[in-house]
Each structure stands twice: as structure tokens, then as C-alpha cells.
Amino acid sequence: MTTKHEVNDESGLDGVTHAMRLLYAVALRQGACTREELLGDLDLPVPLAERAVRRLEELGLLVPEPGRPGVYTRRLLEAAEARAVPPLRRAVRDAQTQIDAVRGEFAALREVRDAERRAGDRYGELLTVDARDIDAILEEQALECRTEVLTAQPGGPRPVGVLDQAQHRDMAMLERGVRMRTVYQHSARFNPATEAYVERLTEAGAEVRTLHTLFPRLIVFDRRTAFTPAHDGPGALRISHQGVVSFLVGAFETAWRAAAPFASAYASRREGFVISDMQRAIARLLLEEPKDAAVARHLGISERSCRQHIAKLMTQLGAHNRTHLGFLLASALRRDGADASV
Numbered sequence: 001m002t003t004k005h006e007v008n009d010e011s012g013l014d015g016v017t018h019a020m021r022l023l024y025a026v027a028l029r030q031g032a033c034t035r036e037e038l039l040g041d042l043d044l045p046v047p048l049a050e051r052a053v054r055r056l057e058e059l060g061l062l063v064p065e066p067g068r069p070g071v072y073t074r075r076l077l078e079a080a081e082a083r084a085v086p087p088l089r090r091a092v093r094d095a096q097t098q099i100d101a102v103r104g105e106f107a108a109l110r111e112v113r114d115a116e117r118r119a120g121d122r123y124g125e126l127l128t129v130d131a132r133d134i135d136a137i138l139e140e141q142a143l144e145c146r147t148e149v150l151t152a153q154p155g156g157p158r159p160v161g162v163l164d165q166a167q168h169r170d171m172a173m174l175e176r177g178v179r180m181r182t183v184y185q186h187s188a189r190f191n192p193a194t195e196a197y198v199e200r201l202t203e204a205g206a207e208v209r210t211l212h213t214l215f216p217r218l219i220v221f222d223r224r225t226a227f228t229p230a231h232d233g234p235g236a237l238r239i240s241h242q243g244v245v246s247f248l249v250g251a252f253e254t255a256w257r258a259a260a261p262f263a264s265a266y267a268s269r270r271e272g273f274v275i276s277d278m279q280r281a282i283a284r285l286l287l288e289e290p291k292d293a294a295v296a297r298h299l300g301i302s303e304r305s306c307r308q309h310i311a312k313l314m315t316q317l318g319a320h321n322r323t324h325l326g327f328l329l330a331s332a333l334r335r336d337g338a339d340a341s342v
Contacts, residue, residue, distance in 0.1 A: 019052035027074035125241040131234040145221045151182040152218040155300045163197045180206040185300035209259030212281035
């Protein structure tokens with residue numbers, strides 16, 4: 001008698017497979033039998049037993065006895081295998097044939113595109129990528145990346161779903177030895193999801209820094225292909241013109257040198273670096289942007305946080321109102337410029 005505690009298989013097979021083995025052994029010994037006789041004294045959990053019987057039927061190892069409703073007979077293992085496996089092999093071969101055919105079609109079209117480029121046609125050096133295709137294109141570029149990826153991520157904290165999607169792609173590149181450098185805005189330091197994401201990546205070898213203001217989103221793979229936002233919609237521009245890519249890399253390097261290493265929210269508040277840097281950036285923007293919403297958008301922070309920083313500036317400078325604050329800021333910035341030139 002086989003009891004419930006014997007269902008766990010020492011060979012490491014999953015529960016359904018092990019239950020199939022027990023049931024098939026009974027079928028081999030008894031020959032034609034009913035479901036009740038098949039289950040007998042095995043004492044298998046009902047859901048597990050049902051799944052195992054159903055799978056044995058699907059594999060053709062248990063078949064209904066002709067003219068005897070509810071009675072099963074076992075089929076020769078080799079005969080069932082000969083029926084089940086060949087169709088699967090054919091499906092795999094057909095799928096591989098399809099893959100090869102599609103890749104061949106793309107290869108032929110790629111040859112045409114490359115020939116046009118060599119002939120002097122600039123097509124392909126600046127392509128608009130539809131928003132629906134961006135993720136797939138970035139995945140492909142990440143798989144092909146071999147040496148370095150540069151990323152500028154403005155706008156403050158990133159959505160959790162976006163971070164989860166990017167983490168798999170980024171970790172795969174880091175594991176291949178790709179150097180990864182990313183610049184965020186300072187406000188990203190105070191978002192728990194972004195902070196945790198950066199911690200995981202830096203442990204794997206990535207380098208992350210922050211700035212108070214940043215140019216639009218940018219991703220550069222191997223200093224050969226760059227992606228920037230499309231100017232007229234939610235898509236992106238794929239840039240392969242080497243002169244333009246070199247310019248974008250230079251802009252990134254300038255931002256990288258000015259940026260500060262990413263630190264936790266606690267460390268940033270304790271050191272006071274980011275807050276004071278943020279307030280200096282707000283001070284300059286207030287002289288150019290009359291609306292708090294525009295200033296907040298430039299810095300990637302909420303309008304509420306922006307107003308709090310402005311209130312601190314008014315307190316520090318002793319401003320009576322926003323007009324007075326503008327005068328004091330202009331005077332202070334002029335003094336700073338004069339001191340810097342000395």
C-alpha cells in the first residue's frame with residue numbers, strides 16, 4: 001500500500017509527474033481497470049490525482065476500453081511515445097523554419113538599406129520610432145550593446161513599472177561587462193523605488209549621478225546609436241548619424257562632470273548638498289520663469305515642493321513678497337558672478 005506521505009518523489013520530479021508514475025505502475029500491474037481501481041489505495045490528493053490521470057490520457061498511456069464505459073486500459077509506452085513526440089518535433093522544426101525565413105527577409109532588406117546608405121542616401125540616420133515600438137527597439141539595442149550605455153533621465157522619479165522593466169534589461173548588460181552611466185535629476189534621490197533601483201544597479205557595477213536640471217531624455221548605445229524624444233509626439237528619434245551622436249555624447253559628458261554621485265535620501269538631507277543646490281537652481285529659474293509650475297517642471301519636482309523651496313528662499317533672504325524676492329535674487333546672483341570673476 002502506498003500512502004499519502006509517500007507521494008513526494010526522491011528523484012526531484014514535480015508532484016504531477018510522480019503521481020503519473022504511481023498511477024502508470026498500477027495500470028501496468030492490473031491491466032484494464034476503472035478509475036476507482038486505478039486510484040485504489042494510493043491515497044493521492046484528489047486534484048493531483050485528477051491532473052495525473054488527465055495527463056496520462058493526453059499522452060495516450062491510458063485509453064478507454066472499447067465497449068466498456070469507465071474502464072481504462074494501458075497502452076504500450078513505446079507506442080504512445082511514437083504517437084506523441086513526432087508532432088511536437090515537427091512543430092519545433094516548422095517554428096525554426098519560420099524564424100529562419102523571417103530573419104532571412106529582414107537580412108535581405110537590411111542589405112538594401114545598407115547599400116542605400118553607402119550610396120549616399122541619409123535614410124536611416126534619423127528615424128522616428130512609434131511609441132508602440134520603443135520598448136522592443138530598446139530591448140534589441142540592449143542585447144546588441146557591447147561596451148557602454150549612457151542614459152540621461154530627467155523629470156525626477158520614474159514609475160515603478162518602468163523601473164521593473166528596465167532593471168532586467170540593465171542587469172543583463174551589466175552582467176556582460178557593459179559600462180553603464182546614468183544621470184538623474186536631484187529629485188530622484190527622494191523616491192524610494194528609484195533609490196532601491198539605483199542601489200541594485202550600482203551594486204552590479206553601474207554609475208549613477210544627479211543634477212538639478214537636465215536636458216531631455218537620452219540613451220546612447222556603444223556611442224553609435226542614440227535615442228531622444230520625438231519632437232512632435234510620444235515616440236522617439238533613433239539617431240545613427242555619427243556627428244550627431246558624438247555631439248550628444250559630448251553633452252552627456254558635460255552633464256556627467258557637473259553631476260554629483262547618487263546618494264540616499266537620508267544622506268542627501270544630512271549633507272544638505274542637494275537642497276542647497278536645488279535652491280540655487282530655483283533662484284536662477286525664478287528670474288526667467290514667472291510661474292511655479294514651469295520652474296517645477298524644469299527641475300523634475302512637484303509644484304508643492306517647488307513652493308516650499310521658494311518659501312525657504314524668501315525666509316533666508318528676508319523677502320517680503322515675490323517681487324522683493326526677485327530683486328534680492330538678482331542682486332545675489334550678480335554678486336556671485338562678480339566674486340567668481342575675481
